[in-house]
Amino acid sequence: MSEVPTVPDEIKRLPWPAQYHALANRAKASVLKAFYEAGCVSPDTHVSEVPLVALDFETTGLDPEGHSIVSIGLVPFTLDAIDLSQARHWVVCPRLPLHQVSVTFHGITHADIEEAPDLSEILDDVFASLNGRIPVVHFRHIERPFLNVALQYRLNEGIRFPVIDTMAIEAHLHPNRQPSFFKRLIGEKPISIRLADSRTRYGLPHYAAHNALIDAIATAELLQAQIRHHFSPQTPIGDLWL
Amino acid sequence: MQPELIDIRNHLVQHSPFDDMPEELVNQLTASIEISYVRAGTQILETGQASTYMYYVRSGAVEIFRRSGELYNRIGEGEIFGQFGLLMQRKVRFPAKALEDTLLYRIPADTFHYLFENDENFADFVEIEDRSRLRSALSRREKSNELMTSRVTRLISRKTVSAPTTVRLQEAARIMTDNGVSALLLMDGEGENARLAGIITDRDLRTRAVTEALPSETPISEIMSEGLITIRASSYIFEAMLTMLHNNVHHLPVVDGHEVRGVVALADIVKYESQSSLYLVSNIYHQQHVKGLKKISHDVRDSFVRMVNEDANSHMIGSAMAGIGRSFTQRLLELGEEELGPPPIPYCFMALGSMARDEQLVVTDQDNAMILDDSFVPEEHDEYFLALAKFVSDGLAECGYTYCTGDIMATNPKWRQPLKVWRNYFTDWIDNPKAEALLNSNIFFDLDGIHGHTKFAEELKTLVADKASKSQLFLTLMARNALNRTPPLGFFRTFVLEEDGKHQKTFNLKRRGTAPLSDLIRIHALACGSRAQNSFERLKSISKTKLIVEDDLGNLRDALEFISIVRIRHQALSLEAGEEPDNNVRPEDLSPFERSHLKDAFQVVSNAQKFLRFRYNTQVARHV
Numbered sequence: 001m002s003e004v005p006t007v008p009d010e011i012k013r014l015p016w017p018a019q020y021h022a023l024a025n026r027a028k029a030s031v032l033k034a035f036y037e038a039g040c041v042s043p044d045t046h047v048s049e050v051p052l053v054a055l056d057f058e059t060t061g062l063d064p065e066g067h068s069i070v071s072i073g074l075v076p077f078t079l080d081a082i083d084l085s086q087a088r089h090w091v092v093c094p095r096l097p098l099h100q101v102s103v104t105f106h107g108i109t110h111a112d113i114e115e116a117p118d119l120s121e122i123l124d125d126v127f128a129s130l131n132g133r134i135p136v137v138h139f140r141h142i143e144r145p146f147l148n149v150a151l152q153y154r155l156n157e158g159i160r161f162p163v164i165d166t167m168a169i170e171a172h173l174h175p176n177r178q179p180s181f182f183k184r185l186i187g188e189k190p191i192s193i194r195l196a197d198s199r200t201r202y203g204l205p206h207y208a209a210h211n212a213l214i215d216a217i218a219t220a221e222l223l224q225a226q227i228r229h230h231f232s233p234q235t236p237i238g239d240l241w242l
Numbered sequence: 243m244q245p246e247l248i249d250i251r252n253h254l255v256q257h258s259p260f261d262d263m264p265e266e267l268v269n270q271l272t273a274s275i276e277i278s279y280v281r282a283g284t285q286i287l288e289t290g291q292a293s294t295y296m297y298y299v300r301s302g303a304v305e306i307f308r309r310s311g312e313l314y315n316r317i318g319e320g321e322i323f324g325q326f327g328l329l330m331q332r333k334v335r336f337p338a339k340a341l342e343d344t345l346l347y348r349i350p351a352d353t354f355h356y357l358f359e360n361d362e363n364f365a366d367f368v369e370i371e372d373r374s375r376l377r378s379a380l381s382r383r384e385k386s387n388e389l390m391t392s393r394v395t396r397l398i399s400r401k402t403v404s405a406p407t408t409v410r411l412q413e414a415a416r417i418m419t420d421n422g423v424s425a426l427l428l429m430d431g432e433g434e435n436a437r438l439a440g441i442i443t444d445r446d447l448r449t450r451a452v453t454e455a456l457p458s459e460t461p462i463s464e465i466m467s468e469g470l471i472t473i474r475a476s477s478y479i480f481e482a483m484l485t486m487l488h489n490n491v492h493h494l495p496v497v498d499g500h501e502v503r504g505v506v507a508l509a510d511i512v513k514y515e516s517q518s519s520l521y522l523v524s525n526i527y528h529q530q531h532v533k534g535l536k537k538i539s540h541d542v543r544d545s546f547v548r549m550v551n552e553d554a555n556s557h558m559i560g561s562a563m564a565g566i567g568r569s570f571t572q573r574l575l576e577l578g579e580e581e582l583g584p585p586p587i588p589y590c591f592m593a594l595g596s597m598a599r600d601e602q603l604v605v606t607d608q609d610n611a612m613i614l615d616d617s618f619v620p621e622e623h624d625e626y627f628l629a630l631a632k633f634v635s636d637g638l639a640e641c642g643y644t645y646c647t648g649d650i651m652a653t654n655p656k657w658r659q660p661l662k663v664w665r666n667y668f669t670d671w672i673d674n675p676k677a678e679a680l681l682n683s684n685i686f687f688d689l690d691g692i693h694g695h696t697k698f699a700e701e702l703k704t705l706v707a708d709k710a711s712k713s714q715l716f717l718t719l720m721a722r723n724a725l726n727r728t729p730p731l732g733f734f735r736t737f738v739l740e741e742d743g744k745h746q747k748t749f750n751l752k753r754r755g756t757a758p759l760s761d762l763i764r765i766h767a768l769a770c771g772s773r774a775q776n777s778f779e780r781l782k783s784i785s786k787t788k789l790i791v792e793d794d795l796g797n798l799r800d801a802l803e804f805i806s807i808v809r810i811r812h813q814a815l816s817l818e819a820g821e822e823p824d825n826n827v828r829p830e831d832l833s834p835f836e837r838s839h840l841k842d843a844f845q846v847v848s849n850a851q852k853f854l855r856f857r858y859n860t861q862v863a864r865h866v
Binding site: 073077080081082083084085087088089202203204205207208209211212213214217220221224225228229 | 244245246247248249250253272273274275276277278279280281300301302342343344345348
């Protein structure tokens with residue numbers, strides 16, 4: 001892998017719509033050029049007006065540099081509706097060996113990935129669902145960095161985009177998640193901001209299965225609930241993305 | 243469908259109407275869903291807005307209202323709403339509001355119509371009118387019982403054996419023996435012009451000819467039974483069974499116009515349904531003591547459970563149980579007369595309430611009365627009739643028919659009176675009606691003479707049929723009483739949902755379902771001068787007067803059948819579990835099928851009560 005050109009800081013400091021514009025001019029790979037050219041909504045756009053896409057990866061571990069993507073699930077949605085007819089799921093062949101630990105968690109086996117394509121073969125399909133949409137994830141330190149590294153590896157250039165992180169929203173809503181020593185003594189439990197636990201607080205159902213698609217759907221539902229409870233349809237998207 | 247959507251699909255297929263849907267269709271459906279989260283209090287649908295979706299509640303709860311603002315339904319997990327608008331003019335018919343934070347699966351109109359075209363079950367389930375769902379649910383059930391789907395002609399296995407009414411006793415007996423039949427039809431006229439005039443059976447030969455030692459040259463016309471009860475060739479076997487039970491006859495000529503197609507004997511039906519209630523009835527007449535009757539009364543409940551398990555309909559079961567109860571009463575009266583001697587003056591023993599309506603179940607008390615001949619002199623005759631009434635009442639109690647708590651029994655002197663007094667009772671109830679008094683005398687408007695001089699009871703039926711339809715105040719007060727008991731709105735989770743949105747843990751299927759229905763059917767029947775007692779028969783006579791449109795009558799019939807059958811099944815399940823049956827039902831004891839169709843049936847009752855209120859303009863405070 002050759003040296004990946006770095007994005008200059010003055011571009012990184014631009015507001016997202018202008019930054020997409022600048023990045024579109026710099027991008028060499030056609031999928032990335034098309035992604036940036038599809039544009040980014042202005043930060044004061046009401047969240048109810050914004051096309052969103054919930055995104056979830058299963059990976060071989062937590063380190064983007066040392067681990068690989070195993071599967072991708074996504075579903076385009078808006079505050080009003082999560083459209084299952086556009087839901088997509090891919091298993092991809094990881095560059096790095098599959099760890100036994102993660103196999104037991106997400107259930108994707110060696111047999112599954114033997115026939116799976118490399119990420120490079122499905123990039124057009126993945127980006128068809130991402131273009132023009134703001135990605136929504138639960139825990140922002142997976143999907144964005146893993147996709148960035150994977151693209152650097154394959155296209156020799158990375159990717160930048162804003163995300164809405166439903167876990168960060170929960171963290172913001174529950175700043176004092178860890179009860180004090182005294183409260184722990186009287187039996188108070190810490191508040192969990194994991195996906196399943198957060199959903200329970202909004203009366204959202206439990207999903208038995210774990211795969212990238214159902215987790216993406218679960219994340220989309222969680223964002224709808226968070227906005228209905230703590231924000232409003234008129235909340236500017238710029239207040240939510242990170 | 244993406245296979246990873248299996249979680250969503252699996253939730254759908256646990257609920258009607260998706261549980262029976264072909265896999266391919268459910269997959270297409272799943273892939274078309276739009277998920278939407280709404281907070282408690284959010285208006286989901288407004289009246290008049292364009293209908294674009296059917297909704298499935300994945301979690302949470304939604305309330306559906308009528309245009310008037312009344313609560314129509316409360317929808318929980320796994321239930322659907324919004325389908326009416328899609329089927330109607332594509333405008334929302336019932337507004338909907340989230341009661342709790344709710345996750346909705348929206349099914350787009352295109353998918354909805356595709357499913358409607360391609361899955362009959364789905365189409366039945368979401369059909370515009372709830373009542374057609376009820377109808378199809380019932381017809382599916384009826385198809386499973388052979389007695390209800392096979393015509394009586396199927397039981398006719400041999401050529402009709404008949405003889406002219408001019409033959410002599412010995413000749414008749416010889417024809418029967420030669421042909422190996424237990425009944426001989428007797429005809430007036432010959433060939434094309436032959437008309438059925440009477441019947442003679444084995445039993446007649448034994449009881450009349452042999453015991454009375456009649457000469458063999460006696461003309462058969464002197465001992466044959468006339469005024470025959472016959473059944474049409476197009477009837478179903480269960481109708482033949484009901485006719486035999488009600489009239490206590492063992493042979494039924496099957497006729498097609500004037501042509502006699504054959505004879506159906508009790509034995510033919512018993513063969514069809516071994517262990518039948520008819521068998522039990524014939525056994526009752528063989529008992530010589532109260533002790534014997536008590537012993538076979540234990541079979542009544544087995545017979546009931548068996549009929550339920552064989553998918554008999556409520557009319558069949560109600561008539562069979564009433565037929566059995568009537569037979570116990572008749573046999574007890576025969577035994578009483580043997581013990582006390584023949585009655586000093588003619589009398590009629592009368593059944594009241596559910597037995598008279600042919601709608602009896604296993605949990606029942608005795609409601610009866612005696613009509614005595616007008617020559618009645620208390621000092622001379624009453625000792626006998628009191629003793630007879632007591633003999634019957636105690637005997638019935640022995641056989642499981644508990645004493646009437648309201649003391650409506652022939653043992654009560656008030657209800658052991660000559661015909662003229664009875665005429666006065668009914669005249670007073672109808673001509674000077676008082677709501678409170680009518681509440682207590684309601685039961686007398688279902689009456690049936692079951693023993694003795696039954697013409698007395700027929701006279702009372704005639705009096706009621708003539709008078710009741712002409713007394714508007716009587717009908718109005720009866721209607722007011724009939725509106726005291728209302729059905730619940732439906733079910734929500736494990737609760738019974740009331741119209742005011744309140745919840746109950748249990749409800750009484752008789753008080754809240756069958757009783758309000760039979761009450762309102764009685765009033766319409768009285769208003770059109772019907773002499774029928776059974777609710778289904780009453781609906782038939784109402785139909786002839788066009789008082790109620792045919793569609794609504796069909797709905798009433800289906801609602802009565804469905805609520806009755808749920809009540810019957812509930813009691814049968816208790817019996818099988820070794821528990822004492824009752825009428826109280828908890829929603830969690832009901833199957834999803836029963837829940838959804840009971841709700842439809844309650845809707846029919848509620849609409850019928852509204853019509854009754856409108857027709858008699860009765861404004862009453864309603865209480866449950």
